[in-house]
Amino acid sequence: MAPNLIDRLQDDVARFENKSGSVPDLTFVEAIIGLPTDMFYNTGISTYIWIVSNRKPEHRKGKLQLIDASSFWQKMRKSLGSKRKELSPDQIDEITRLFGECKEVTKDGVPISRIFKNEAFGYNTITVERPERDAAGKVVLASKGKLKGKPQPDSNLRDTENVPLSESIETYFKREVLPHVPDAWIDHEKTKVGYEIPFNRHFYVFKPPRELAVIDAELKIVTDKILTMIGELSH
Secondary structure: OOOOOOEEEEOEEEEOOOOOOOOOOOOOEEEEEEEOOEEEEEEEOOOOEEEEOOOOOHHHOEEEEEEEOOOOOEEEEEOOOOEEOOOOOOHHHHHHHHHOOOEEEEEEEEEEEEEEHHHHHHHEEEEEOOEOOOOOOOEEEEEOHHHHEEEEEEEEOEEEEEEEOOHHHHHHHHHHOOOOOOOOOHHHHHEEEEEEEEEEHOOOOOOOOOOOOHHHHHHHHHHHHHHHHHHHHHH
């Protein structure tokens, strides 16, 4: 894993958080490959391969490749705990080829390889402060420290917002926050950079539901079969 990055994977979403004081990014990550479920002993959850390099080729710099290999598997002859699937040599070759070509690829109308700019996954987490007020509703001013003479932040009203790296923090703040809480301000010293990669979302393809008439016709066939079976039992 790239230095100074703290990462976790939860519900198919990878998140990087700035917990070390430095700015995390995807500079060293070339690709993330999503594998099928049931690939490893004692865990049936989805697993991912992270390809990391400090010598990214020029055509990969500033980009991240996502490969959905969840459909690349064959059933094992004998299960080992939760491990019921494996990759065939041909499937391994196909994944390797997808990585090597580093381009957008679809299979049967479904994307299996996608390329994104790193910034597409990045955001600034800003801390939104609001002033403490006394019983009369007046803003309380800090009496000491670096905030002396300025509004005292109310920790109970403190909130955070994730602002895409592609957008100006001030523009976002004016549009999304100030209209609702005009007395708010940003504590820029607490701003952190993070990345979130909702892997499955980038491969989702909407499938429209079947026509209601088709579903009704299928239900009628099943119902007729059940009625016929009941009729036969009664004779």
